[in-house]
Amino acid sequence: MEVVESPFVRVPFEALKKAAKERKYIVEEVDKVMKKLDKHAGTSQEEDEEAQEERMDVDGETAPEPTATTSGQVGSDEFGSEIDDMLSAIGNLKRKLNDSTKVEAAHIARCKARVEHLISLGSYGTERALTWNKKRMGRxxxxxxxxxxxxxxxxxxxxSDEALESLLELDIFRSAQAIVDSLKGRKCGVALEWCAKxxxxxxxxxSKLEFKLRIREFVCLVQEGKVADAVTYSKKHLSQWAPSHMKELQEAMATLVYGPWWPRRHDKHSHYGHLFSDQQWDDLVHLxxxxxxxxxxxxxxxxxxxxVQAGLSALKTPMSYTESRSKEDPLSLDAFRKISERLPYAKHSKSRLVCYITKQVMNEHNPPMVLPNGMVYSRSACEDLAQMHGSGKKIVCPRTGDVCDFSKLKRAYPV
Known part of the structure; x- marks a missing residue:
């Protein structure tokens, strides 16, 4: 439970950590501006005191007020301009701080809602399995x-259920779908903007996503016959990737000379044809x-x-792929059988016997019965066979055709 549900809470928690870091950065910027403002205020006060002392004569009498000079006026204008810039910066930081506070509050609410959701689920129990699963199934x-x-x-x-909104990553998947749609439309612009962000x-x-997107745009230029544009594009966007992706870069650059059909046109074994295939766009979506x-x-x-995979793997046995499989086995359906092809077989510490005729499990309520010829069927199947014979005392084995008395059947006790 903890391993499966850990990303459920970790996603908003990581977003909350990011918002907290941004808030800390904004607070540090505000502190820098305030220190700068205090410094200017202290400098201005010292200049005023010095000017006051200069105006005092030797006998302690105040000297006449000096007339305003051009240099003093310029200094006052510069100081006023700096104050305006600092006030503007503080205003911008205040707006950012308010936005960051709102984001933090939203992530805190999401974390709280998800933790409360997990607490409300409680521990699993067979007596409340339906309600326990129903809460999780919608999400x-x-x-x-x-x-x-x-x-x-x-x-x-x-x-239809507003409580689900705080339990899902709607914004993440909405923005991701826009990028997927653009890649399926053979465009890399939106994905490159996301990579830059x-x-x-x-x-x-x-991640190699940005490099792969650049290679894809380069190959598209080559495919369109715009060789000169492709060379210019490679100098601007691909040269920086040479130290880390030299082999793939060399392969892409070779398309300038050979194109998609080397050594022969329409050669199925082309060295570079795979770079021009539509499969490359699907690979970008997957990446x-x-x-x-x-x-x-x-x-x-x-x-x-x-x-679903865990459940199918727990039920998957070699018998699931035979014609004699039980009707209760989910793998009797083609869709589930296709999903479980690559899943491992289940390890059962106890065997489960299934009747050849009814495909029902043989247990203490429907025990296995052994015919004199060694064939084993469930009691309910044997009773049906006896009724089919007419007398109710004889049984015809459906696999061998042997006839035997019902009283000759013996109950089997599997170990």
Missing amino acids: LVVDYLLRQGYHETALQAVS HRSKLRKIK FRRDMYKMYALPADSNLALH
Whole structure:
């Protein structure tokens, strides 16, 4: 529970830490301006005292007031201009501080709502499994819809339950979807703006997204036949990546000479043809989502997918892929079978016997019965077979055709 739900609280907490750092920076800037203002005030007071002393003659009599000079007027104007600049700076910092306070309050409210949500769930119990899962299911489903880009459907669900809004990353996924749509439309501008805005964070997670976007724009220029523009673009935007991505950069630059069809036109084994394929845009979408999730401390996969995979893996056995599988097995459905293809098989410490005829589990209420020929069926299946024979005393084995008396059946006790 703690491992699965940890990103649920960590995301707004990390945003709160960021807002607190910005608030600290603003307070430091205000402190600098106030110190500068105090310094000017102290300097002005000292100058006034010196001027007062100069106006006193030797006998203690006050000298005539000096007339205003041009230099004194200029000094006063400069001082007044500096004061105006400092007051303007303080006003701007005050607005930033108010905005930061509002952001902090919003993140604190989100953290509080999520912690209260987890507390309200309590511990899991079979007697309250339905209500326990229902509270979490709405959040998991809407989170999955947001990740898949179904924003209208997700917003409809949020509008019907306002409590969900504080439990979801609506702003993050809304801005991310705009970038995904632009990449699917074969445009890199919006994604590059996002990279420039979060360059320091992307550098910390060692992201290659900005480099890949620059390579994509360069290759598009080559593909359009604008070789001169591509060379100019590479000098401006790609040269800085040479120390860290030399191999990929050399491969991209080779397209200026060979193009997408080297050594022969329409060669399926082209050395550089993959750089011009549409798959590159899908790879950019995948790379953006991966880095975006990592930057915001979000899990790479939705919690709904993790829960479904965990449940299918717990139920997956080799028997699930045979024709004799139980009807109760979720993997009897094609959709679940496709999802579970790469999942590991479950480790069962106790075997579970399934009847060949009814596909029902054989247990103490429906025990396995052994026929004289060694075939095993459930008691309910054997009773149905006896009724089908007519007399109710004979059984015909559906697999071998052997006939035996019902009284010859023996109950099996699996170990």
